[in-house]
Amino acid sequence: MHRLLSSEVLWSGLRNSEPSFAGARSQQDDRARYLSSITLGEPGKCPEDAVLLIIVTDNSGSITGGNDPVGRRFDESWLAIARVGARCRCGADMVATLTFDSPTSLDLSPSSITKPHLVEIQNSLAIPPDGAGSSCLGPSLHRAFTLAGKHPDHHVVLVVLSDFLLCDRHPDGVMAKMGEFPGADVHAVVLNASPPPVLVDADSVTVTEVAHGSPVGTVARAVFTALASSRPGAKPKAPEMAGGSKTTSLGRR
Numbered sequence: 001m002h003r004l005l006s007s008e009v010l011w012s013g014l015r016n017s018e019p020s021f022a023g024a025r026s027q028q029d030d031r032a033r034y035l036s037s038i039t040l041g042e043p044g045k046c047p048e049d050a051v052l053l054i055i056v057t058d059n060s061g062s063i064t065g066g067n068d069p070v071g072r073r074f075d076e077s078w079l080a081i082a083r084v085g086a087r088c089r090c091g092a093d094m095v096a097t098l099t100f101d102s103p104t105s106l107d108l109s110p111s112s113i114t115k116p117h118l119v120e121i122q123n124s125l126a127i128p129p130d131g132a133g134s135s136c137l138g139p140s141l142h143r144a145f146t147l148a149g150k151h152p153d154h155h156v157v158l159v160v161l162s163d164f165l166l167c168d169r170h171p172d173g174v175m176a177k178m179g180e181f182p183g184a185d186v187h188a189v190v191l192n193a194s195p196p197p198v199l200v201d202a203d204s205v206t207v208t209e210v211a212h213g214s215p216v217g218t219v220a221r222a223v224f225t226a227l228a229s230s231r232p233g234a235k236p237k238a239p240e241m242a243g244g245s246k247t248t249s250l251g252r253r
Ligand SMILES: [Zn+2]
Pocket: 046, 047, 087, 088, 089, 090, 091, 092, 093
């Protein structure tokens, strides 16, 4: 049933740039097929305190060597949001997106995760054309703190997708600040790099490591787990730990 539901949502999201030529159509078919193969688990019911998920993406050169190469992070993040959004009945659960280059034209202010908003959410999950590819987390983390402060009625969850090879003047200090995020529900998705000890040691930070060759759906499951963590009855699928996989989940919660 989840599969069917997600396919419908997928197509509504993919339709916004209806291709007029076969190549693009085939690409969209591949994408829909890829995403519909990912199982995420049970999204549960809307929590008493609505959730605001803030996703921060790093689009620096070390991440973007190709078209969304590590774990298809944009597509998979969107899938996780769409799967929970399909079960959102309160209409108050929201997502916001930032990048290390924020402010950019693709930043998304808090938006409902319900079906009518999935296209704009999908559009925001991309490399912004007006971004410089910053490797500094500090400025966008500051924005995330500000956003959280404006939504005291929400349970705010922070997800940062990066290799955490940061150019901030004091990288460990910036990463330690992640652990102080309001609500203490922080997820670091570490792309193709070793997780920094300062994050692994932070009690409020769940760390997921994603490498080239990690099982399909690793990023989606990390985002799904973050978004569904406070939903009653939610049963996120555990990260795959296939033999020989480079993927490890170092969650401490
Ligand atoms: Zn809801």
